[in-house]
Amino acid sequence: MSAYLGYLVHPISGERVEESQAYIPAITDDGGHVYPVPAYDLDRVRGLETTNDPGLFRYRPLLPVNDGPVVSLGEGATPTIPLTGLGEQLGMSALYVKDESRNPTWSYKDRLAAVAVTKAVQEGRDTVVVSSTGNHGAAVAAYAARAGIRCVVLTLASAPLAMTTLMQSYGAEVIAVHEPTDRWVLMRQLVDDYGWAPMSGFVTPPSGSNPFGCEGYKTMAYELHAQLGDVPDAIVAPVAYGDAIAGLQRGFSELVTLGLTTKTPRLIAAEPFGPYGKAVREGYRPSDSVAAGSSVAFSIATPMATWQGWNALTATGGTAATASDEQTMQAQQALASRDGVFLEASSTITAAVLPELLARKDIAADEKVVLIGTSTGLKDVPTTAARLPEVPVIAASLPELFNAIGAA
Template sequence: MQPGIPIQRNPALAGLACLRCGTAYGLDGPEPLTGCPRCRAEGYPASLVVRYDGGPWQPRPGARGMARYGERLPYLAYPSLGEGGTPLVDLPRLAAALGVARLWVKNEGQNPTGSHKDRLSPLVVARALELGYPAVIAASSGNQGVSLALYAAAAGLECEIATTPTMSASWRDALDQVGARVVTFTDPFDRWRYVARRVEEGACYPATNFIVPPVGSNPFGVDGYKTVAHEIVQATAGDEPPTVVVAPCSRGDLLWGLWRGFQEAREAGWLPELPRLVAAEPFPRLARVLAGADYRDHFPGRTRLISIGGSTVTYQAVRAVQDSRGRAVPVTEGEAAEARQQLARAGVYAECSSATVLAAALRLQDEGWLRAGDRVVLVVTSHGFKDGGEFVRSASR
């Protein structure tokens, strides 16, 4: 552990469990870094989730941001840059345009590095510090890499990012400024092979998946995404809570974190009814699985919405949508660019990949899936300054 870096494990932290088979894993001995060993051996990779002991809990008095919900996070103290506590913005004009009762945007672009990844990174870094790793590593197209690198730097750890040539200049510059080691691969799967090798060598602690078929990202980090749901519930307390929540989706880390967070809020008595979750994706992947395809297959497609790109699906994404009676909605680049402009004119400047949430909601309105009484939250995961202007202009044509 780095001197002067406050790390405090939550005493209620009990271990990990497979969300597919339920097998429990303790915190003593080697940590499973590729999901559930039992399910992987059976050929059905599945993510692990964090387990807690103890009964009812409440937000921590006096704590701010993500730390307010520390009683259900793996660490009570961790390297922080002020993450969480992002605004839930009421947009009545867009609600009227969608024909729903209420519409809010949960603006995750107001996190320290401009994306929701800032809820994952500090917990991954805390775990790496506790275990004595000298470095952390991630396969990332941008947001995750920048977030992890900055949190690692704040904690005195080295950081490696495996990426592709599609990473934007602004993200690459941020990684250069913070001193991260950036390794570029033309084949996206080569990134995962590189991460796997560095993890197997014991050189780095992983923040993201690195196996095929994939599982979710580091479970200690993904647990941080629950706080997005907790904040939504707390912000609408005394009001009518959301009935639909729409989030951008690649491999479903945020989607699963939201679902677990809403479940915890209901168990704590904060939430009378669980919302339906909608995954916005750039081409049919999860939608095909929900229609009957095997989640372990590959679903190739081309997109410049790189923050939610990729050809794979995870079990956690399938479970979150199925269990919540939700949907997966493919959105084109053009629809995303148009939705981005609509959000901007309503006062929210979003990355194009994030604007897919409004495009998905508009599609569901056309299909009649959204109801007049619905109360909808759109989770905007990153701010618009991260998009290249030429991409946005070309996507709009």
């Protein structure tokens, strides 16, 4: 039996919000936006119940969906891999990566898309719309295709070719604009005037994403608990609008309520420009922003924090750290060459911030630390290739081979 109560609650005031108002962000006292959070009666479930449903819907009792059909591509159950090579380099004895590149569209966004598109289908929606430059749009497009409904992606003219190719290949109608906020203006009109189901946020200051879809990220917490035997001490995640860490925080909190653990991990944001670091130090203010520009970690290159992201960090005693493009790309190379894990730059920034976190004593070398590897490095091959040496072309002879690679 599902523990979902059929309504949501305001995450700050706790006031009840009906499902019909789920996609309308509430304005907070300080002028920010928050989405409501699905409410559950955890007394209805015994422990962490699983079902025979596909993908992450094996956790259906703790997801905001009804008993009808679900939209799944077999997402979830991604491995948690020891990073022995990088761990040895940094002097860390228990470093892991949750490799979300093993999902159907090779990113953690499949967890959001599975739940959000399922909810849209159960609501009788025939069109979903998403604002995205990458993984989010590709995932929603794939799950909309699986569900047999229309998908419209509003992206930027600067979006990488690999990402727009994926979106279009999955059948989405992809439209690009020049300014990020232009996408949100269009999307708000489409949601309000045509009843299209929003798969991402569409207000400024940013608030986060589809509140039902964000619940899909809770399942990473459930899996980590099962894979590690308990929860880790800390989790380092790439953060833009905080959807994943907000979901993780709720998932770990539910594990405590269910009596399966006694602690929640510290959640730590890895970011290029530092809006979450500023919010942790000074308190969250929705109008705050930091200087930002281009970044190899383009999918998390935001100048602004969200309330939900800041809340997940502070509620768990977490923090934030930044890394440069060069540090991020060096970390990508280290993860791939030392541990055989090739992740996109927006993921490897989690490894890039580890030296700073160790130096600040925000993590200890003997703690169990998990990096969230959000997506594969194959999503942005040109950025990686630009930093690699040219492949030598030789005649088929051993002397030339050893001249190119060194001694036998």
